[in-house]
Amino acid sequence: MQLAQKVVVVTGAGSGIGRAVALEAVRRGAKVAAVDLNAQTLAETAETAAAAGGAMSVHELNVTDRAAVEALPAAVAERWGAVDGLIHCAGIIQPFTRLKDLDFATIDRVFAVNWSGTLYLTKAFLPVLLERPVGHIVNVASMGGFLPVPGQTIYGASKAAVKLLTEGLHAECAGTAVRVTVVFPGGVATNITTNSGVNIPAAGDTANRKITTPERAARDILDGMERDAYRVLIGGDARLMDRLYRLNPKRAAGLIADKMQDLLQR
Structure with missing residues (x-):
């Protein structure tokens, strides 16, 4: 789906990949409904878009709040018409x-945001998009959704669920005007640790690793x-490990496990 003159909802738009996607989408001529839990960072994204002449509305929302998510399509349509x-x-x-x-409160929170949030949004927007001449759903999973990462097992499981949900939806939407894409980022330089409320010690070779920028x-x-x-x-890293995991899953998992051992809290 070409983005120019389209109305696109972007979640996580207050920072990181979400902010970069929202700003790049307005640069390409889309009208963006920017969604985030953090009102302050969301406003900063909107200010940047406005300074560049972009069309953006802001919607403060918790993706784990199903009622709020279900009301979002109508709110966006009221602002932009579609x-x-x-x-x-x-x-x-x-x-x-x-x-x-790992305690169950943490486990539940990770799944609430990553899995339930994805499900709520997909269910809320799919009927609306099926009525459009063309529509598109993009869900961001993770390299950890197809490759096990010790110390991020629950995160990976939640993103694996996103992967299969999105791939299943792609099959279900065949023959309709809705396109479906799943995204697998590897290492990206974002503040996800801060936003997640966790502290992860840096790996010893972090300075030598090539980390993708949010803009890229x-x-x-x-x-x-x-x-x-x-x-x-x-x-x-995602492209390499995707190829290796398909060729030899056990070897790929072992390589990641070896690299992650010094990061695990003991």
């Missing part, structure tokens, strides 16, 4: 710790959306 697409970037990670040491991730996501891609891999 809704053509959803790009769901909002998500959180877990504390970097083993499953045995946003361009790749929107390029994929505009070519109706089935899946989009963000970063050389």
Whole structure:
């Protein structure tokens, strides 16, 4: 779906990939309904868009609030007259710790944001998009959604659920005007740890790693959306591990486990 003159909802628009996607979408001529839990950072995104002459509305919303999510399509349509697409970037990670040491409150929170939030948004917007001449749903999963990362097992499980939900939806929407894309970012330089309320110690080789910028991730996501891609891999690490995991899942998992051992809280 070409973005120019389309109305696109972007979640997580207050920071990180979501903010970069929202700003890149307005640069490409879309009208953006920017959604985030944090009113202050959301306003900052809108100010940046306005300074560049972009068309953006702001919608403070908790994606785990099903009633609020269900009311969002109507609110966006009231502001812009229609809704053509959803790009769901909002998500959180877990504390970097083993499953045995993770409390259920944390587990429930990760699944509430990453899984339930995705489900609520998809269910809310799908009927609306099916009525449009063309519509598009983009859900951001994670490299951790197809490759196990020790210390992020629950996060990975929630993103694996997003992966299969989105791929299943793609199949269900065949023959309709709605396109569906799933995105798998690798390492991206965002403040997701702060937004998730967790503290993850830096790996010893972090300075030597090539981390994708949010702006590059946003361009790749929107390029994929505009070519109706089935899946989009963000970063050389995601592309490499995708190939390796398909060739030898056990070896790929072992390589990641070896690299992550010094980050695990003991």
